[in-house]
Amino acid sequence: MGWFSTFINSSIGKKLIMALTGLLLIIFLIIHLLGNLTLFAGADAFNTYAGTLKKFEPIVRVIEVLLTIIFVLHIYNGAVLWWTNRKAKGSLYAVNARSKETNIFARTTIQTGSIIFIFLVIHLQTFWYPSNFSGGEINLYGLVTGWFAQPVYSGFYIFAMILLGFHLNHGFQSAFQTFGWNHKKYFPLIQKIGTLYAILTALLFASIPVYFLFFHGGN
Numbered sequence: 001m002g003w004f005s006t007f008i009n010s011s012i013g014k015k016l017i018m019a020l021t022g023l024l025l026i027i028f029l030i031i032h033l034l035g036n037l038t039l040f041a042g043a044d045a046f047n048t049y050a051g052t053l054k055k056f057e058p059i060v061r062v063i064e065v066l067l068t069i070i071f072v073l074h075i076y077n078g079a080v081l082w083w084t085n086r087k088a089k090g091s092l093y094a095v096n097a098r099s100k101e102t103n104i105f106a107r108t109t110i111q112t113g114s115i116i117f118i119f120l121v122i123h124l125q126t127f128w129y130p131s132n133f134s135g136g137e138i139n140l141y142g143l144v145t146g147w148f149a150q151p152v153y154s155g156f157y158i159f160a161m162i163l164l165g166f167h168l169n170h171g172f173q174s175a176f177q178t179f180g181w182n183h184k185k186y187f188p189l190i191q192k193i194g195t196l197y198a199i200l201t202a203l204l205f206a207s208i209p210v211y212f213l214f215f216h217g218g219n
């Protein structure tokens with residue numbers, strides 16, 4: 001196992017973990033978004049969707065444990081890489097470290113990531129926790145739309161989703177680059193797909209609080 005822990009703690013090992021966990025989170029977000037879009041179809045549709053998830057509770061629990069591990073690895077490694085890079089900026093490698101990060105999306109991953117982390121804590125506390133620990137049946141549609149009727153709560157969601165778009169725009173292409181898929185001919189296409197994914201994910205997630213705050217009268 002010696003070689004494994006050496007690899008995991010190396011810079012390239014950490015980058016590979018970032019890329020792998022990032023791609024898994026990208027897939028999770030697509031599935032989570034598709035489920036959440038049933039909110040637009042009304043209480044019955046969304047509660048039926050949530051009820052179906054409850055029927056597969058053991059599987060959902062396993063996925064949640066895996067998701068927790070994936071999030072922890074992603075956040076921990078991201079913070080360590082950012083810190084190492086920050087220290088390098090003050091050293092001989094300063095020029096190198098800076099020249100690799102050219103655009104605003106790349107330079108702000110730690111800030112956007114930190115706010116997404118705060119978002120996630122609030123999100124789990126307001127939706128996931130009551131959904132799983134309130135004891136007995138819960139009208140999840142009522143809970144979600146009730147929160148989104150509050151301007152400050154919805155405003156923070158919309159803000160966090162814009163930052164999520166920034167984070168994903170860099171993360172998507174960065175993951176592929178780490179895997180070595182940076183062929184001159186195909187990489188621009190990967191970048192375009194990444195930007196499209198980031199914009200669609202941010203817009204569609206944000207459209208939910210926007211709709212329930214401005215266009216939906218009552219539950």
Ligand code: HEM
Nearest residue numbers: 032036050064067120123127128131132144205206208209
């Ligand atoms: C408008 C946007 C969103 C809505 C309406 C929404 C809704 C929900 C709801 C209702 C739950 C509880 C499900 C249950 O336990 O029965 C949940 C769980 C969760 N959400 Fe979200 N979500 C949104 C955006 C996000 C984003 C952007 C992320 C990640 C950055 C995220 C990550 C999670 C995680 C990790 C869980 C716990 C695992 C799970 O139960 O699927 N959510 N969400």
